[in-house]
Amino acid sequence: MGEPSAKGLLTSSNSQPAAASFQDPSITSPVPYMTANIFTSESTYKFPVSGSDRHWVRLHFYPTTYNTLNSSNSFFDVTASGGITLLRNFSAYITAQALSQAYLIKEFSLNPSDDGFLSLTFTPSKNYQGSYAFVNGIEIVSMPNIYSQSAILVGSTDQTVDVGTFAFQTMFRVNVGGQYIPPTNDSGLSRTWYDDTPYIFGASIGVTSGAGDKARIEYPNDEAKLIAPDDVYKTARTMGPDSQINLNYNLTWVFQVDANFTYMVRLHMCETQVSKVNQRVFDIFVNNQTAQAAADVIGWASNKFVPIYKDYTTFVSDEAGDVMLWVALHPNQEMKPEFYDSILNGLEIFKLSNSDGNLAGPNPVPSQLMQEAEAGFNKGFQESPSKKAYIIGGAAGLVASTGISPTIVLRRYRGKGRCSPAPSTRGSGWLPLYGSSQTSASKSTVSGGAAACFIHGCIASAGISSIAEIKQGTKNFEESLVIGVGGFGKVYKGIVDGSTKVAVKRSNPSSEQGVHEFQTEIEMLSKLRHKHLVSLIGYCEEDGEMCLVYDYMAYGTLREHLYNNKKAPMSWKQRLEICIGAARGLHYLHTGAKYTIIHRDVKTTNILLDEKWVAKVSDFGLSKTGPTMNQSHVSTVVKGSFGYLDPEYFRRQQLTDKSDVYSFGVVLFEVLCARPALNPSLPKEQVSLADWALNCLRKGTFSDIIDPHLKRRMDPECLKKFAETAEKCLSDHGVDRPSMGDVLWNLEFALQLQESFEDGKSSKGGSIDMPESVRSEIISGEHNGGASTGGSEASNDTNSNGIFSQLISPKGR
Structure with a gap:
């Protein structure tokens, strides 16, 4: 089926094409977001489709100014064939603002059409004077029969829900323990899989592992290949190697949803580490109710590398204020498995239509601070001869709109029929923003004018x-x-x-x-x-x-709390937590965004601490986009700070993410030894902390250079793991250094050892229950580490001294 024209499909003339007045930096391609159709009255698209297939409908919205129309005035409904309400009184402007996103994609799955047409009707709201509807892009994708199975109703003994009879909306689709997967890498179905770390509840994030590029997923049939892509099943999040620790927490994800709807939760699982029944058995909980007791992936799949999925449904009421859907895993003890652990590879959550055929929820409510900020912008950014404000959605000069229409594409999966090429479905340049994080800024022009x-x-x-x-x-x-x-x-x-x-x-x-x-x-x-x-x-x-x-970062830089100050020394556990936070930030830069970002100036003055002692990486003035898939490095002039500079980068002027790993290794020794990376006043062999620490490790005198405040307060096994990690970071050749994900995993493991030590439990010996063969497999995997995204929190003025990078060493950049 070729790509139809928007004019040929639109059954109403009450529309006008328009061009977006401004392209947000997160929009990497003008298709489909830089053009739109504006509807001032009810208008309907009719798409010819196969009457036997379900279809995905993806609606793309970029709320900005179109033909002088302010996007904040746009409120509208969208209904589909069969009386299904997709959106009601919908404001793309409010939704994007509340979610801190520049543009939106709404994905729905609709039942087969009776008449061979799928209609979409856009109706401006009558509750707001001057309201209008708009859409930037529409995708209609014929979908395989992969969501039609009955799903267990959580909380009942034997009741199931026939999901295939409902229309539903995709609420969340995450690659657990893995990276962002763009639509182009998704089994031909153009789904987007996001990182799961923004949704992990609490500090217990478990560990991540990867099966490696050479691993082969064994699908039981061709249709199973469409359930989820290989990359979902090759990465996983587990609880960790310490059974005693695992028994004391749940691996939990939390998702904000709309009240008074039934939701289907699909869990994707694939064992790549264990191969026998009753080695890893766990319980699955959905909204604090047992969805599955004694889940055993090998028992379900029969073999290693065979993927399976399980569907569960639950009704979410409005009894609580913020409506959340919880998914939790916990080791099962009754079956006495070999390892007390749990595993998950992927997670999808769908909202099912109610008895009235409704899928629409309310517009999200921005926080009070966000609303106040918006009011301030509307007041403070009025155009004047002396200055110009560039704001997402603001007018930066109208573009001529003659002959412009929204992008509309019809496609079939697996090559059925004639298919037009998909529109540009490249993701934004970063993972989606969650919680109270803010929207991206407009790109700096640095024009030299006012x-x-x-x-x-x-x-x-x-x-x-x-x-x-x-x-x-x-x-x-x-x-x-x-x-x-x-x-x-x-x-x-x-x-x-x-x-x-x-x-x-x-x-x-x-x-x-x-x-x-x-x-x-x-x-x-x-x-x-x-x-x-x-x-x-x-x-x-x-x-x-x-x-x-x-x-404002209330507690300033990490460096000022380590030495040359009158402040109380930080505890070892606190230092570990700060290192883990910084490692999470760097790991996100290396793997969480669409392209690798190399910081290039990692040091203790560029690690800031907020009022809750949460570590935040700062100062991106020297950062570079990392190499592409076809490159091993980026050739660039050497920049950084002496004492932290990767010697291989310095020699060859070839930058990789392992350059950040080297710098972070220096930071780890700085935290442990409480001395600067460079100290010219010391004897020659001690000037460089990196060289001196490695020399002491080789000589067996490392304990002599550890911060005296830490001695006798550290678990020996924790210290060993920490020192080994720092040592590996400082390997001469980048290929021998661990990834930031591996560094993060090791630091989290070291923290677990220290916590067990402080709780009076020995970390030596019996607490690590996994055999060495399995432990080595996990440790050598592609660990992606955990990160919890979210906006920064307001700081209290508990310390007016110090903040911000470059406090000590302004040179060497």
Whole structure:
């Protein structure tokens, strides 16, 4: 079936084509988001489809200004054939703002059509004057019969739900323990699989493992290959190698859903580590009810590398305020398995239509801070002759809309019939943003003219629109408010919007860094949101000034808590937790975004601590996009900080993510030994901490250089694991260094050993129940580590000294 024209399918003339006024940096291709059809009254598309197939319907929305129409005024319904309500009183603007996303994709699955046509009707809401409907892209995909099986109703003894009779909406689809999988890598069905770490509940994230590229998934039949792609089954999240620890927690995921709907939860599982029945047996819980007792993947699948899936349904009521759907795994003890552990490879959650054929939920409610920020933007970013504001969804110059229409594509799976090429389905340049994280900023133009640019939707920049307001917040850059000095310039503590504390990094005209670093910092941080990355609130370029505005980090840099200060020394457990947080942030940079991002300046002054001692990686002015699939490295001029610089990168000028791993190894020794990476006042052989630590390890005198405050407070096995990890990071050749995922796994394991030690339990010997063959297989796998994304939290002014990177060593960059 070839690609039809939008005009030929639209049964109403009450529409007009339009071009988006602004392209958000997260939109990597103009298709389909830079064009739209605008509907001022009820309008219907009719698509000829096969009457025997279910179909996926994917609706693409990019809320911005079209033909002077403000997207905040758009509220509309979307209904499909058979009276199915897909969206009701829907606002793409409110939804995108609340979810901190620039654009939206809504995916539905609809039953076969009776008349050979699938219709979609867009109706502007009558409750809002001047409201209109719009759509940027429509995909109709004939889908295989892979969601029609009956699913167990959780909480009942023998009742099932015939899922195939319902229309349903895809709410979540995650690759558990693995990376983002774009539509182009999904078994020909163009589904998108996201990282599961944003949804993991609590600090107990388990460990991740990979079967490796050479592993072959053994599908029982051809249709099974369509259930999920290989990459889902080749990676997994388990609880870890320590059975005693595993018995004390649940591996849990939490998802926010709409109330008063039934949901189907599909769990994807595939054993790549154990091969016998009753080696790994666990219980599955959905919303605190037992969905499956004594789940044994090998027992279900019969063999290793054979994938299986299990479907469960549950009704979610509105008894609680925030409606959540919980999925949890816990080792089963009754079966006395060989290992007390659980495993999951993938997870999908679908909302089923109710008895009225309704799938529509309410628009999400942005937080009060987000609403206040938006009000501040509307007030503070009015166009004036002296400045220009660039905001997601704001007008940055209208584009001519003649002859423009939304992208519409019809496709069939597995090559049935004639198929037109799929539209560009490349994902955004980063994983989706969750929780209270903010939307990306508009791309810096650094035009040299008067311009103030800020991130749309941020909580702290509501009252800022010019350099004058930044000066007011920092008392005209008063010297007493300087909390750091680096290669870019000075960092000031400031107050904006009345009470919100921020850190303002102001460029120094004579600085070694300038426009390029300014652009890089904005472009990197505007596309990245993660609990362990510092949040860029906004930026300003006006009257020759370049300023970057960040969340204020109450406890400053990691370095200032390690040495040369009068502060109480941190405990070993606290240091481990900080290292794990920083490792999660770096691991996200290397694997969580669509492209590898190499930080290139990892050091203890670039690891900040918020008011809860949560570590956040900062300073992306030197960051580089990593090599592509066809490259082994990026050739680039050497930049970084002496003492942390990868010697292989320095020699060959070939940058890889293993350069960050080397720098992080220095950080680990710095944390353990509480001394600088370079100390010229020491004897020659001790000047470099990396060289000195490795030398002491070889000589067996390493205990002599450990921070005296830590001695007799550390578990020996924990120390051994930590030191081994740091040593491997400092290997001469990058190929011999672990990935950041492996580093993260080892640090989390070291923390478990330390916690057992502090609880009075010995970590030596019997607590590691897995045999060495299985342990080595897990350790050698492609561990992706855990990361929990989310927005940064407001900081308290518990420590006014110190924040921000580049405090100690502004040189060597």
